[in-house]
Amino acid sequence: xxxxxxxxxxxxxxxxxxxxxxxxxxxxxxxxxxxxxxxxxxxxxxxxxxxxxxxxxxxxxxxxxxxxxxxxxxxxxxxxxxxxxxxxxxxxxxxxxxxxxxxxxxxxxxxxxxxxxxxxxxxxxxxxxxxxxxxxxxxxxxxxxxxxxxxxxxxxxxxxxxxxxxxxxxxxxxxxxxxxxxxxxxxxxxxxxxxxxxxxxxxxxxxxxxxxxxxxxxxxxxxxxxxxxxxxxxxxxxxxxxxxxxxxxxxxxxxxxxxxxxxxxxxxxxxxxxxxxxxxxxxxxxxxxxxxxxxxxxxxxxxxxxxxxxxxxxxxxxxxxxxxxxxxxxxxxxxxxxxxxxxxxxxxxxxxxxxxxxxxxxxxxxxxxxxxxxxxxxxxxxxxxxxxxxxxxxxxxxxxxxxxxxxxxxxxxxxxxxxxxxxxxxxxxxxxxxxxxxxxxxxxxxxxxxxxxxxxxxxxxxxxxxxxxxxxxxxxxxxxxxxxxxxxxxxxxxxxxxxxxxxxxxxxxxxxxxxxxxxxxxxxxxxxxxxxxxxxxxxxxxx
Amino acid sequence: xxxxxxxxxxxxxxxxxxxxxxxxxxxxxxxxxxxxxxxxxxxxxxxxxxxxxxxxxxxxxxxxxxxxxxxxxxxxxxxxxxxxxxxxxxxxxxxxxx
Numbered sequence: 280x281x282x283x284x285x286x287x288x289x290x291x292x293x294x295x296x297x298x299x300x301x302x303x304x305x306x307x308x309x310x311x312x313x314x315x316x317x318x319x320x321x322x323x324x325x326x327x328x329x330x331x332x333x334x335x336x337x338x339x340x341x342x343x344x345x346x347x348x349x350x351x352x353x354x355x356x357x358x359x360x361x362x363x364x365x366x367x368x369x370x371x372x373x374x375x376x377x378x379x380x381x382x383x384x385x386x387x388x389x390x391x392x393x394x395x396x397x398x399x400x401x402x403x404x405x406x407x408x409x410x411x412x413x414x415x416x417x418x419x420x421x422x423x424x425x426x427x428x429x430x431x432x433x434x435x436x437x438x439x440x441x442x443x444x445x446x447x448x449x450x451x452x453x454x455x456x457x458x459x460x461x462x463x464x465x466x467x468x469x470x471x472x473x474x475x476x477x478x479x480x481x482x483x484x485x486x487x488x489x490x491x492x493x494x495x496x497x498x499x500x501x502x503x504x505x506x507x508x509x510x511x512x513x514x515x516x517x518x519x520x521x522x523x524x525x526x527x528x529x530x531x532x533x534x535x536x537x538x539x540x541x542x543x544x545x546x547x548x549x550x551x552x553x554x555x556x557x558x559x560x561x562x563x564x565x566x567x568x569x570x571x572x573x574x575x576x577x578x579x580x581x582x583x584x585x586x587x588x589x590x591x592x593x594x595x596x597x598x599x600x601x602x603x604x605x606x607x608x609x610x611x612x613x614x615x616x617x618x619x620x621x622x623x624x625x626x627x628x629x630x631x632x633x634x635x636x637x638x639x640x641x642x643x644x645x646x647x648x649x650x651x652x653x654x655x656x657x658x659x660x661x662x663x664x665x666x667x668x669x670x671x672x673x674x675x676x677x678x679x680x681x682x683x684x685x686x687x688x689x690x691x692x693x694x695x696x697x698x699x700x701x702x703x704x705x706x707x708x709x710x711x712x713x714x715x716x717x718x719x720x721x722x723x724x725x726x727x728x729x730x731x732x733x734x735x736x737x738x739x740x741x742x743x744x745x746x747x748x749x750x751x752x753x754x755x756x757x758x759x760x761x762x763x764x765x766x767x768x769x770x771x772x773x774x775x776x777x778x779x780x781x782x783x784x785x786x787x788x789x790x791x792x793x794x795x796x797x798x799x800x801x802x803x804x805x806x807x808x809x810x811x812x813x814x815x816x817x818x819x820x821x822x
Numbered sequence: 823x824x825x826x827x828x829x830x831x832x833x834x835x836x837x838x839x840x841x842x843x844x845x846x847x848x849x850x851x852x853x854x855x856x857x858x859x860x861x862x863x864x865x866x867x868x869x870x871x872x873x874x875x876x877x878x879x880x881x882x883x884x885x886x887x888x889x890x891x892x893x894x895x896x897x898x899x900x901x902x903x904x905x906x907x908x909x910x911x912x913x914x915x916x917x918x919x920x
């Protein structure tokens with residue numbers, strides 16, 4: 280993985296000292312909260328329901344054991360012994376003290392991490408496929424391109440005050456594991472008819488109060504022009520994006536209102552202008568980055584393992600992904616124990632995952648946008664030993680992509696923007712289905728819960744989505760069906776009137792029963808929904 | 823009644839105006855009537871509180887209850903982590919929030 284050079288380290292260290300001074304001046308009363316707020320937000324420090332919250336960037340979700348150990352130490356030293364992995368592959372701490380934030384950032388910098396650009400109207404952490412560099416189905420490892428974009432977008436003076444926040448995802452497989460088309464810019468690394476590698480650009484996607492699927496605006500950009508094309512996309516947005524209304528300020532609104540064709544025309548015009556100036560980074564820079572993401576020293580070994588233990592066999596079946604080396608798999612550590620808080624991990628669990636990464640996965644981990652952790656390179660011969668240790672630590676839940684693998688935002692339990700709680704719903708739904716024994720029968724079923732319209736819980740993209748709303752001071756939940764964040768991307772549709780907490784849990788069971796009664800061979804919930812439509816589900820829910 | 827709340831500047835902890843200073847316990851909150859803005863301005867200027875604001879609440883035999891669920895969550899703590907609330911040994915206290 281990428282290693283900071285002296286320039287990177289100096290930049291982060293300097294920023295830590297700068298923030299330490301800003302926080303000191305705030306505590307001394309030399310600057311007001313109005314003056315301080317944009318400064319702390321630029322360093323990922325929010326003020327949430329119970330305390331300050333710090334969001335730490337994990338570039339494209341990749342980190343090493345030392346970094347995971349450091350995140351665990353921070354949880355113990357500065358927080359209350361745990362952290363929350365987020366839907367953008369980052370981690371958040373919920374109980375941070377302003378007077379300690381500078382020391383915390385200094386500890387992060389020691390392991391080449393920071394919280395810069397995890398808030399504010401700038402280009403946020405670049406996200407990617409959590410199986411990048413390991414997946415059997417990928418064209419190339421997308422992370423060198425994500426890293427190039429990370430370096431380009433960090434402290435980019437032109438894009439520090441955009442109309443609104445800006446999120447970019449990069450993938451390099453036909454299977455979309457990064458919700459690529461629900462980002463402001465989604466980039467898919469592709470090969471053209473001539474066998475050349477380049478980038479396909481999708482612009483103007485997003486969730487939030489106005490969900491949009493990004494249209495493709497360019498099917499192939501040569502690799503050495505990747506950054507320039509991204510810059511052209513940003514320039515047109517920066518020039519015409521609305522700054523008068525934050526609810527209409529995201530690029531998806533601009534692309535929608537301007538029209539994808541006109542937006543594309545303007546991007547192409549800007550792109551042509553920029554190409555004439557020769558500002559694109561040299562190909563040598565990509566070549567410099569690529570070795571950081573070189574394959575570890577894989578060793579040929581067994582290609583299968585003993586599946587006679589049914590619990591182990593189930594975990595292997597659900598929680599591993601095909602690897603490009605046939606003696607390895609990528610193993611998913613579920614942070615969704617039945618009744619647990621999705622994405623939360625204790626410091627002890629983080630230390631264990633770091634140790635397991637060192638022992639079994641070439642010291643590398645990934646954070647999934649679905650709030651789980653990946654060990655990307657596990658030898659098949661080591662799988663049983665790994666699973667045994669995960670089981671013993673309560674991290675062996677075999678539930679990837681099942682109805683128990685629920686995405687849930689922090690909701691009203693932690694977030695000052697939320698209207699309703701998300702986590703208790705996730706806990707109760709996973710308990711309900713684990714107790715009923717239907718989880719396996721239901722197969723792949725992605726359930727996503729947001730506590731407000733900002734959609735951090737990706738409810739628009741859930742096969743089943745739940746949105747918490749405030750109905751005259753009482754929590755109420757809207758149910759939606761048919762969404763997908765994957766290559767079969769779709770936006771979920773609302774079923775009808777909302778439910779109270781108990782009602783929406785019953786409603787989830789009702790729609791799964793409709794699915795089980797109507798499905799044909801091999802159909803997932805989403806397939807059945809698409810075939811039979813909303814009506815049978817609505818009838819079961821409301822008639 | 824109208825009560826005043828905010829966050830402690832240094833720690834970020836949720837605090838409530840008790841008439842003479844800031845308390846961690848909502849039951850200590852007093853009715854600030856029409857003085858909310860005046861108290862908020864002077865306390866914020868003195869850096870004893872961050873982003874204070876007034877909310878509606880009621881008082882009965884069980885104490886002070888903020889009108890909105892969001893402020894009740896702030897007052898007690900996350901409903902999903904009873905161990906991290908102000909009443910870690912009384913998980914049933916979370917019923918008060920909902």
